[in-house]
Amino acid sequence: MDVVPSELNSILPDEIMDTEAIVMEDSLPVASPAPAPSGVDATETSVSMETEVPEIFSLCSTATSTQMTLALTTPTTTDSVPCTMNSGTQLLLTPSVSSSQCHTPAPAPKPTTLVAGGLQKLSAPFTLSANHQLILNKVGSSSGVDAKSHGTPLLKHEGQKLVVTTISKGGQPIVLTLPHTAAKPGTVVRTGDATVQPQQFKVVAIGGRTELKPVVGVQTVSTASQLGSSSPQTASQNQQLKTVQITKKTVASTAGPMVTKFIITKALSSKGLSSQTSVSPVLTGRVLGQGTPVTPPRTIAIADTLNSASQSVPTSKVAISPLMSPSKTVAVGGVGTSQFKTIFPLAATPSVQQIQVPGSRFHYVRLVTATTASGTAHNSSPSINSASSQPAKPLVVNTAPMRMSVPIVPAQTVKQVVPKPLNSTAQVVPTQTQQRLIMPATPLPQIQPNLTNLPPGTVLTSAPGVGNVGYAVLPAQYVTQLQQSSFVTLASSASYSTTTGIQTQARMPLNGTLSVSESTTRPRKPCNCTKSQCLKLYCDCFANGEFCSNCNCTNCFNNLEHESERLKAIKACLDRNPEAFKPKIGKGKEGESDRRHSKGCNCKRSGCLKNYCECYEAKIMCSSICKCVGCKNFEESPERKTLMHLADAAEVRVQQQTAAKTKLSSQISDLLTRTTPALPCGGGRLPYTFVTKEVAEATCDCLMEQAEQAELSSQPQAVAERVILEEFGRCLMRIISSAGKAKMDCSINC
DNA sequence: GAGTTTGAAACT
DNA sequence: CAGTTTCAAACTC
Known part of the structure; x- marks a missing residue:
């Protein structure tokens, strides 16, 4: 069987799957290039906006009488994962291995591993392993059979094939058989051969969970197709590969030391304006767990701590955004209009679910607080407390599942969320029993009828003692600001800041001075609204689902102090145009340009060659749906070409100036360094x-x-x-x- | 920086 | 749906 079942394909969104892969080398041979399955349309791999993720499968490869549990994520309190990265492109993790976690075939009352957890249906709670992360189970053949009999997806190796067996929603087994020859990113190779062959998987973070999914040829085709390549080989040429390599040595394995190496490959399109290339990917910690900060130029943020206790996750519908992986920052769209979603890594890995509503620009995040026990999230402890003390009156969310929307941050706000370990008083990553999620999210009233009073930016918290679902909704820019500003404190033991406090933090760092990150990485220009109160689409902040921050607006209501007004305004906008908050620049019809204005422009006097024109501003050409008069914004337009040349020249000049400034600064810095004595203690240099x-x-x-x-x-x-x-x-x-x-x-x- | 132009959003 | 008004950004001087 060489074709991936549709059920499996459906859970592999292109944007996610195309760009990431994990190569597992666990005494596994390197595979030869895998031919893309023929006859499979690349479009089949596309995922609907709202995707049911039916299964989480653990990959259990059979190894001769060896049993190994391999967690891709940061191990727990008992495991440490040394993490290094070479050349900024590879991350080496060396997790310790528990040799007895995975293979337990018998059903456990409180399953602690995927294998023991039984069928991993999305709609049913499941229990992840101690660190709530994907566990690769390397089990003996007999154990694998047992595990399979309990509904646990297995990754078996059969000669040259890697078979991932799981159970689909309909109860049908999904068997993914890998090609005999697969060596390219986006292909899956079997395991266990003596010959080294690259086994590549894609890490798929789904709603806070990270799943390791084998990459099959279909995905490769999709990738190539999306990147405009006609073959996987071409695709690889057009991609920059970011590789995260995880090396694992078994410590307690009965089979003796084993080295498992995962390579997460991030493929970036070389196309500057393409949606896949606008931002360096961020692999949040779900994938790899506690990580060592990765150095530029390509940052891979490794997630932070993970819990060691078992957690259950009621998974109903996990959205895999076709635009991006939940665990990374992905550019959607192009220059000037690219939009990004930043997803925070959470300690309780499986507790965040993302849901995207078709046709909505929002990504909904369902945050479920995991517990330390095997209970469901409904029994979890509150993730964020002190709701009553907050002037903004964050809502206490009941136990019912709810959806959170995540406004997409404009291109300017692209930031790599690098969860970095903070000191004891500043902790972004929640503790084992509590979650602190600050998520750029905006509830959509029409989708969340019980939360119609939630304007974008409302912070949702769960009440102490009664909360089981923790929500924190903040504008996207706050997320980036808060993330980048080390002063943000989300201490698990401290009372959660009030919404006003958070907003204040976003605007004014705790130290009272504007942080460099905030000043230099502000999402976009401040607005200057005077009459709209920043509650109409005239206001870019509002239109982007953000609060005004450091704007020049007057009488601004686009803040938490005016929640009700803001909500009304949002509702009014949505009443007028349900797609008011959707990106204006999206994909066109098949055969047309990748990006085009959703409504088209109506320019009359600018020739569509000035920034008045939304098409031109988005650096796209006008399309057939535009109603512009005297349009000069088309491919062969000489005026447009001239402008483009001028713009390019200007850009070159700017780059040259920037480079000169950088060089000068470097020289000055060197001079100062050379002329200042070093501290005897080595703690820096004196001025x-x-x-x-x-x-x-x-x-x-x-x-x-x-x-x-x-x-x-x-x-x-x-x-x-x-x-x-x-x-x-x-x-x-x-x-x-x-x-x-x-x-x-x-x-x-x- | 003030004034003008422009086109999207809002309104009728 | 079309015409008009409002609005804020883009642009010019």
């Missing part, structure tokens, strides 16, 4: 200005004093010089010591 005129004079005085004393005591010249030099050395030490102390004091005070 050269520490040697002030007064310090120099005092030093000279000391030296002169020593010289005079030596002279008075009729010391030989050699002795006098030595005394003077010793005094000079003491002076230097005092200067250094004082500087270090001052620096330390400064750091404490600051």
